[in-house]
Amino acid sequence: MPVWDWQFVLVTLIALAAMAIVIRRVLPARKTKTKGADAPPMPAACSHCASADAPKQPARTATVPVVSINDLRGSAHQPRR
Numbered sequence: 001m002p003v004w005d006w007q008f009v010l011v012t013l014i015a016l017a018a019m020a021i022v023i024r025r026v027l028p029a030r031k032t033k034t035k036g037a038d039a040p041p042m043p044a045a046c047s048h049c050a051s052a053d054a055p056k057q058p059a060r061t062a063t064v065p066v067v068s069i070n071d072l073r074g075s076a077h078q079p080r081r
Helices: 006-026 069-076
Strands: none
16 A cells, blocks of 8 residues: 555545544534633724614514414304404
8 A cells, every 4th residue: 555645645634634624523622711700891883873873673583473273264254253
């Protein structure tokens, strides 16, 4: 087996890259350093941007009601007013 054959090198590099991807997915994520209380807060937007004045949007699940299919079928058979 020629060690420095181009096919051997290519397959070895691909195998090492695949092994690195698998290992990254298996290992738990590293803990990041948390910012201390003395760190300045990050601004949400510039003072001249429109998004700085806009209110924050609520979570999507809080604004979208869930309707079951049975409710829709039942309301289709009721007389309209």
